[in-house]
Amino acid sequence: GLGVSNCKHNRDAGVVCYNPVYNGEYNVTVRLAGGSQSSEGRVEVYFAGEWGTVCDHRWDINDAKVVCNMLGYPVAIHATSAYFGEGSGPIWLTSVHCSTTESNIASCYSSYGWGQSQYCTGGHSQDAGVVCSIRTARLSGGRRPSEGRVEVFINSTWGTVCDYGWDLFDAHVVCKMLGYYGALNATNAAYFGEGSGPVLLHYVRCTGTDDNLIDCLQ
Helix, strand or coil, rough: CCCCCCCCHEEECCCEECCCEEEECCEEEEEEEEECCCCEEEEEECCCCCCEEEEEEEECCCHHHHHHCCCCCCEEEEEECCCCCCCCCCCCCCCCEECCCCCCCHCCCCCCCCCHHHHCCCCCHHEEEECCCCCCCEEEEEECCCEEEEEEEEECCEEEEEEECCCCCHHHHHHHHCHHHHHHHHEEECCCCCCCEEEEEEEEEECCCCCHHHHHHH
């Protein structure tokens, strides 16, 4: 349920998430730069050991949704063209076509392949950007970003999740919310340390296909 619970922080739930290696050869990560808050900015992609940008040619809300989901934001609000300033380094992708079902921009079709910046005629003046909705879940206390104690943002407050009934289906939903492909493990008994603030959720029952932990309440 939501809200009042006799569950203590020694029962805080956690997850270990993962991403596969895309297209059999690389694992692409993204970040946002140049925005006034963490949920917006110029899209930058880490590929072949170097950060670069994405050309805004045919850039649309479907592409923005995949980027936002990769970063753990549930919704893309805007797909922008050169709004967040010019980046530097290679322009890795031009004419990206995402269907929104992809979990990583590396899985989206690109007309010209990686690093074919000659087809982005405006150079970095065409750097693509996104505006995403706020994040409603985060991981804390882990040794890497893909693992940790689950914390959720409900009614303007961050709190934890009780591990009563916590399982891999629940963990999978959290990992998907945060832009990961899935969950390797669902941890119990404050494995990643005790949190603070309210215990906001308990007796979560997900099927693994839910979009948000809130949809899993019994």
